[in-house]
Amino acid sequence: xxxxxxxxxxxxxxxxxxxxxxxxxxxxxxxxxxxxxxxxxxxxxxxxxxxxxxxxxxxxxxxxxxxxxxxxxxxxxxxxxxxxxxxxxxxxxxx
Numbered sequence: 001x002x003x004x005x006x007x008x009x010x011x012x013x014x015x016x017x018x019x020x021x022x023x024x025x026x027x028x029x030x031x032x033x034x035x036x037x038x039x040x041x042x043x044x045x046x047x048x049x050x051x052x053x054x055x056x057x058x059x060x061x062x063x064x065x066x067x068x069x070x071x072x073x074x075x076x077x078x079x080x081x082x083x084x085x086x087x088x089x090x091x092x093x094x095x
Contacts, residue, residue: 038044056064 055061
């Protein structure tokens, strides 16, 4: 019985001090988020480049934006037929 008590006390001490130590999860917290964010950035140093962006002229850019906006003005398609085939029974009477 004495050996069991000593063993239980050692286990309790080890568990107590083991709970205070930092875990691997704490050290890597947020690493997945940061890695995915950095992997999606093609050129991370782009924020330091203060030169204006060159590409489309004003008319071409305006036409592209208007075309993009008109895509959302299209009416929604008519809803599909939602009736089920072969459903000839009534659902409310319970008879």
